[in-house]
Every structure is written in C-alpha cells, then in structure tokens.
Amino acid sequence: MDSNYIKKLAYSFGADVCGIGSIDRFKDAPKGFHPLDIYPEAKSVISIGKHFPASLFAANTKAPYTLVKNKSVQLLDDIAIKLTFHIEDQGYKAIPIPSDEPYEYWDSENKHGRGILSLKHAAQACGVGCIGKNTLLVNEKYGNRLYLGAVITNIELASDALSRNLCIESCNLCLKSCPQSALDGTTIIQKKCRQSCISSTPGGGFIYSCYTCREVCPFSKISSDS
Ligand code: SF4
Ligand code: SF4
Structure with a gap:
C-alpha cells in the first residue's frame, strides 16, 4: 500500500482532501x-477533510451551519473507520481519530479541552494546509471551510509536501472580528x-452560534468564489 x-x-469514501505525513513530522507535538x-x-x-458550502455564511440563521457541521463530523468518522477496516484487511494496523469530542483532556478551570490528537496540527504536518491566525486550518482550495479527521497507521x-503559509500577513480580520477577543x-x-x-x-x-473567525477570512471568500 502506498x-x-x-x-x-x-x-472514494468521500473525503474532499487527504494528505499524509510520516511520524517524524510530529516532533513538536505536545507530550x-x-x-x-x-x-x-x-x-x-x-x-x-470535508469542506462545507460557502452559502451557509449567507443564511440569517445558524441552524444550517450546525446541520452541516454535525453531519460532516459523522461523515469524517465514517471515512476514518472505513479506511481503518481497509488497512486492516491488507494486514496492517490503523487507529481512527474522532473528528470531534470526546475530550479525554479537560481543564475545567480554563474550560480548555483537547482531543487525543490535534487534527489541525496533523493536517498541517500532512500538507493539507497551514494554521492561520484564527488557529483554524487554511487550505489552498477551501480556505477555512474545512472539517478534519485522521487515521494513524x-x-x-x-x-506530502508541506503547505506554504497561506494566512495573509497584513490581515487581522479574524482577530478584530471575534466578539470575545x-x-x-x-x-x-x-x-x-x-x-x-x-x-x-x-x-x-x-x-x-459563532463562527465569525471562519466567516470573515478573505481566503475562504476568495476560494469560495473560484
Ligand atoms: S468567539 Fe467566535 S469568532 Fe471568536 S474564536 Fe470563538 S468562534 Fe471564533
Ligand atoms: S482572516 Fe486574515 S489573519 Fe485571519 S486566518 Fe484569514 S487570512 Fe489569516
């Protein structure tokens, strides 16, 4: 298998993007x-990764975004599990990583949760994109309009080749727009x-109820028009 x-x-299982990184790309992962x-x-x-439609940003309600986010998480988990079975059938091992919670790490004082693997850092290490100033992955084709999953094998x-830095140096729209700073x-x-x-x-x-830091990113808007 290559x-x-x-x-x-x-x-073929429905992913919109897929990248691969060898384990030596993860030297900086936290203990x-x-x-x-x-x-x-x-x-x-x-x-x-699975992308979501830019049209969701035009709606006057957050319900459609919530629908697509919840469904995308299920689809990514399904793809990860299908990949796992297929890899096992070839005599190897694979571990699917949940696309969303449950958090096994939870700092209740700071309300800070962590998945077992940072999917955005994994995506960056696999060449799928780079992490922007809003801490979301920026992908060349889909901008910030991407949900992520992973499999370890x-x-x-x-x-894959690492992505160039896509976040616009002179931009701080996501930082300025966040209602919570x-x-x-x-x-x-x-x-x-x-x-x-x-x-x-x-x-x-x-x-x-808030995804402003995705919505305002010009990179997402440029890619959604293309
Ligand atoms: S409050 Fe909204 S804009 Fe700010 S980081 Fe959270 S999701 Fe992004
Ligand atoms: S809004 Fe601007 S600063 Fe924020 S991620 Fe997008 S390009 Fe980068």
Missing part, C-alpha cells in the same frame, strides 16, 4: 498528544470562545 492508494481510497502516545507503532498519519507512507494571532482562549460559539436552543438542543 500513499496514492490510500488517498484514492479516502477520496501526551503525539501519535506515538496513541499508538506506539505509528509510522504515518493520514489527514482527511503502522504503514510507512511517503509524506479570544484570538491573539497564535492561540485561542477556549474559555472566552465557549461563551459565544455554542448556545442552547429553547427546544433543548444546541446550535453553533
């Missing part, structure tokens, strides 16, 4: 959140963001 074979599989902490025989990480796969250009203060980003609905559900 990288092209894995990528073709990922696309406890390295692919080897999850699976000690890991040799490569496969990053997958013991197959030695060739890495949760962004400083390199990190996100989750405690502040959580006060805006998810809200309960009167009927007992929840809604993604």
